[in-house]
Amino acid sequence: MIATDTIISLAKKTIETERDAIAQLSSLLTDDFASIVNCIIEAKGRVIISGIGKSAIIATKIVATMNSTGTPAIFMHAGDAIHGDLGTVQDNDLVICISNSGNTPEIKMLVPLIKRGSNKLIAMTGNTDSFLAKQADFILNTHVDKEACPNGLAPTTSTTAQLVMGDALAIVLLEIKGFSSSDFAKYHPGGSLGKRLYLRVADLVSKNQVPQVQKDEEVKKVIVEISKKMLGVTAVLDGEKVVGIVTDGDIRRMLNKHDNIKGLTAKDIMTTNPKTIPANTLAIKALEHMQKKGISQLLAMDKDSYVGVIHLHNLINEGIL
Template identity: 65%
Template structure:
């Protein structure tokens, strides 16, 4: 077997091992899992998640997922907890401790300290009979038969299982909270994801110049308006209301059709009933409208009438595409 084939075979084996383990987790979701979710949902406090080694890394990801889906959470490293960070835990907080074995030295020291308080302790572990499993108020079973590591040593399948249990926990809480895309946008205002959820046409189009001509504007002035405003189109308006649009394409078609353009005006070459969108519409909806109609500009309207031109390049620049 060539090196390429051997590498692909190992990779496929890892994926197969981990996918089998994840699929098995479905059979481990029980009433105790439901009770733990319900407790967190009804608790007035935060979720404090702790772990050691690779489990600590998984804990930070679960914290991030919970925070972004409406459940306040903080990370507390298990090693740091026994050296002063126990003060992270507040009165009404729920503590989740992640450990495959549930019996590591740090966990054995930490668990009794956690039990000294009145906080509820939830374990995510592959060993329900461990010290952690026995002391926890709720145990979320993350049992895996073996690691993807051929020596069954490096945390691979086990950390994947922990992550999946954390995701399941977060999404169950999201569902209970009725967490919507609008709520999601509050926690994700930056980047393309956030912009798709909150950025509106008005926010983009205000930075553009506003090309506008009347139906009686002569063609030369129309061309100048399109050129100077640099959006590849101009609205044709009457008393502030849109009656048509003229694009670069309309100008090219005019030049092909007419030998003498000196007497032409905007109404002779404009397209009537142009595609338009409300200024308060989401920018992502404008993107969908452009794609559906194979156009690169949209006229924008608000309660006062014509409000500007939105160009495809605006949306690309904002990361909507």
């Protein structure tokens, strides 16, 4: 068995090698970076990102980041591009080619085909003397002194540098475009992040039954209503106006206090001035309110009208908590 200290030491060495390379990356930024940002902002076409091998995998991640942060992008595999997928590139598109060496056969074949059109070519490479760099309109220099791989073979530090440079580009574009949290939510409707930004109390209340009793109804009816609607609570109304709330905890306290519940009504055991929340409130705000007050449900209101209950379980089920 390999000693724990040895394993941890090797892991730290890898992390520190990549950390040092990333720390130096900012010093490699030139005016080209600013020119690239302006080209992307002003472009009438799309951003197409291409690579081969591990660089292709990094390219797909950068594409995903750009698409989710307001810069539409498309991935084109460099190997597939020279076998038909070059049709992806249209007039006015801007092409970013990622290659650490900048001299792979596929890149050497692809670059002239891109250059014959009116497309801007951006090289993301660790070799500024490479074929790719010399053919490019702009360069993103991702040079690293060494790979974390002790044999210097497996792309490790170099691909991390590519990923970080791609993140820098995407986030600069995000900030300059003023891409907001509400914009982010449009592209992430299914994830918990998006739900925090767009899901409202009304969306969750609509999935629940609406427990309610009149203030003069007997406690037996209150118990049935709470049990039937399965939310651990019921609103107490005077006509259509909410005047109180009864929780399952109130029921337990009542049973401990009274040997005979005959004659007791909802108004006798309810809590007045119940905690409410507007139905158009973001669900995340409802969660914050529950946590602050130490409660697990709120009555949802549409102006003065009671529309239902939002329960902590709704928020958990939606992945908001």
